[in-house]
């Protein structure tokens with residue numbers, strides 16, 4: 474339905490390296506493709522709010538030209554966001570602390586802007602229009618540049634005290650000898666299972682001369698997480714070892730969540746999840762082996778994210794829900 478009365482929002486997902494844009498209507502349909510642009514960083518490696526606002530310009534213009542009612546901007550950010558003010562309290566990958574980004578965008582374009590942590594919106598998008606529709610207790614889990622997610626409990630988003638809940642990737646596994654984590658701690662789960670962690674493990678394998686395949690794939694350049702999946706696909710034992718270890722650690726973490734919160738569903742997103750076709754099946758098998766109750770073993774549903782980018786869908790849903798246009 475793209476009628477003149479249709480409501481839609483501009484959804485923006487500001488990640489650690491890429492910004493995704495899409496127009497999404499009140500039925501949860503995309504009006505056109507997802508556009509992806511690089512996050513503009515300044516010379517000090519800090520994301521430039523000013524240039525980011527300029528980047529948004531053409532998407533606002535596009536939205537203004539689209540038939541129907543443009544209800545505002547929904548924004549997901551890869552950091553902790555104050556729900557009331559849209560203040561980005563801490564975004565390690567953007568190197569932002571206390572950046573009032575939503576207010577700056579609202580002022581620049583004279584539009585309502587609703588900002589929230591990306592993982593929170595991904596969970597919302599899944600709950601409103603995705604695989605978790607009608608589900609009362611689930612966790613959104615993303616394995617990519619980072620590892621973490623968000624909870625939906627007793628039929629609503631679990632926000633905790635500051636809406637910073639869901640940072641289960643920062644449970645320390647080895648706070649003494651582990652690798653430093655972006656959060657400032659050491660040895661967090663994230664430092665074992667994220668894309669960069671997988672690449673680091675691959676580099677160690679190369680340095681130890683244990684994988685001619687990975688060495689060949691990396692050539693003179695940097696070894697990447699993607700190369701580890703490629704090496705595994707052609708039967709490289711060292712690459713398989715790396716991926717299996719990631720799956721085991723994520724499985725322990727996710728099973729821990731299910732055992733703690735009696736969840737009905739786990740929804741998996743992120744680049745690592747999509748690294749190989751059978752990742753979710755393998756992870757599912759490991760998770761199920763670590764569940765405490767027979768009920769969870771047989772009833773827990775583990776699925777992949779329902780959208781090409783669940784955060785964008787949640788960002789749009791947040792615009793409609795916040796203005797009372799969509800009941801949820």
Ligand SMILES: [Zn+2]
Nearest residue numbers: 643654656661
């Ligand atoms: Zn951490």
